[in-house]
Amino acid sequence: MSSRIVRLAVMILALSIAGAACGRYSISNIRSLKAFKDANALYMKTDFKSAITRYEDAIRLNPDLGYAYFFLGNSYDQMYKPARKGDPENEQYLIKATEHYRTAIEKLKDGTEPQEIECRKRAFEFLINAYGADKLNDFSQAEPIAKELIASEPGEPSNYQLLAKLYEDIGRFDDAEAFYLKAVSLRPNEGLVHMVLAGYYNRRGEFEKTMDAWYARAKVEPNNPEAWHTIATYYWDKVFRDKTLPRAQALGYVKKGITATDDAIRLNPEYFEALSYKNILLRQQALYERDPAVRKQLTDQADVLKARALEVQKKQNAGGGDTGKKGK
Numbered sequence: 001m002s003s004r005i006v007r008l009a010v011m012i013l014a015l016s017i018a019g020a021a022c023g024r025y026s027i028s029n030i031r032s033l034k035a036f037k038d039a040n041a042l043y044m045k046t047d048f049k050s051a052i053t054r055y056e057d058a059i060r061l062n063p064d065l066g067y068a069y070f071f072l073g074n075s076y077d078q079m080y081k082p083a084r085k086g087d088p089e090n091e092q093y094l095i096k097a098t099e100h101y102r103t104a105i106e107k108l109k110d111g112t113e114p115q116e117i118e119c120r121k122r123a124f125e126f127l128i129n130a131y132g133a134d135k136l137n138d139f140s141q142a143e144p145i146a147k148e149l150i151a152s153e154p155g156e157p158s159n160y161q162l163l164a165k166l167y168e169d170i171g172r173f174d175d176a177e178a179f180y181l182k183a184v185s186l187r188p189n190e191g192l193v194h195m196v197l198a199g200y201y202n203r204r205g206e207f208e209k210t211m212d213a214w215y216a217r218a219k220v221e222p223n224n225p226e227a228w229h230t231i232a233t234y235y236w237d238k239v240f241r242d243k244t245l246p247r248a249q250a251l252g253y254v255k256k257g258i259t260a261t262d263d264a265i266r267l268n269p270e271y272f273e274a275l276s277y278k279n280i281l282l283r284q285q286a287l288y289e290r291d292p293a294v295r296k297q298l299t300d301q302a303d304v305l306k307a308r309a310l311e312v313q314k315k316q317n318a319g320g321g322d323t324g325k326k327g328k
Contacts, residue, residue: 032062039071048075066107066116070123073100077126082134094130098141101127124149128162133169142166157183157193168200176200184216191217191227207238218263228263229274235260236281251288257281272316275309278302 039054055072058065077097084090101123108120124145129135131142146163153159164179180200184193198213214234218227235257239250258281264274282302286295 028061032058032060032065032068035061036065036068039068043071043075046078048078051075064107066104066111067119069100069104069107070119070126073097073104073123074126076100077130080135085135091136094136098127098130098136101130121149121153124152125162128166132166139166139170155186157186157190160186161193161196164200168203173204189220191221191224194220202234210234218260223267225264225267225271225274228260228267229271229277231260232257232264232274232277232281236277236284239284247288251285254281254285254288258285270312270315272309272312275305275312279305279309 035054035057039051039058042048042051042054052072052075055068055075058068059072062068074097076093080093080097081090104123105120105127108116108123111117111120128142128145128149131138131145143163143166146159146166150159150163160179160183164176164183167173167176167179177200180197184197187193194213194217198210198217201207201210201213211231211234214227214231218224218231221227235253239245239253239257242250245253258278261274261278261281264271265278268274279302282298282305286298286302289295289298
């Protein structure tokens with residue numbers, strides 16, 4: 001079962017109970033709720049075709065059950081196969097999915113319960129995704145829906161990131177950057193917004209902006225060793241892949257990477273990945289240094305770190321695979 005389905009399955013557990021709220025004493029609602037629960041069980045087994053039948057039964061018996069429209073749409077969505085993109089029957093699954101997502105949004109628009117708000121938000125997100133570049137590829141439909149989502153929840157960064165990705169996918173990079181930055185401005189003290197921005201700049205090949213975003217993330221998560229380790233991995237990757245870098249610039253990147261691993265190791269001395277990266281970064285620095293004595297000193301340090309990393313790895317394997325990424 002995919003992680004996305006698992007997350008939705010968790011929501012199902014709450015919604016199976018919440019669905020009883022609409023006309024709970026009517027016979028039709030009791031039957032609708034039974035059909036909804038049956039459909040949820042089939043959904044969690046990834047038997048989407050059978051789940052569709054029972055979700056349709058639930059809606060027929062209770063047309064106001066907004067949750068059922070969402071999961072009916074998502075069942076069609078799950079039946080879509082990217083490998084068959086362009087096949088009319090396959091595309092029809094997405095068309096049906098969008099119809100039911102739209103109905104779920106409408107049915108749940110006045111909801112005030114947390115489950116209703118959550119389900120409506122997911123309907124927006126999946127509807128936008130269905131119109132995205134990887135599926136129906138209809139920006140003219142996706143853009144206004146994303147703007148509607150922003151209007152409904154203007155303080156949520158992920159809504160702006162959804163619209164930013166739509167702009168990115170069609171090459172409107174100035175607009176994409178503006179909305180990724182808007183998301184950052186809403187929650188500048190949360191690491192995730194900086195991570196998403198870093199990902200955008202990395203896809204665009206803008207290395208310095210990518211690193212600025214990773215440093216911004218580390219600044220708001222100063223006690224997270226993984227934040228500093230990530231910086232080191234990006235410096236290593238840049239030096240390893242970009243053979244056009246001048247020696248002085250490459251050496252500067254390597255040293256910055258080493259400093260970042262030092263911060264990670266300071267926070268967690270048994271951080272195996274950080275120890276390993278410092279080992280290879282020291283060896284890379286040795287390649288750029290011209291003084292034989294300095295080169296030897298660096299490789300000797302690397303040897304010590306390599307042995308220490310292997311010792312930590314052995315200890316973690318014996319202890320059940322703890323990665324050691326947590327700070328002190």
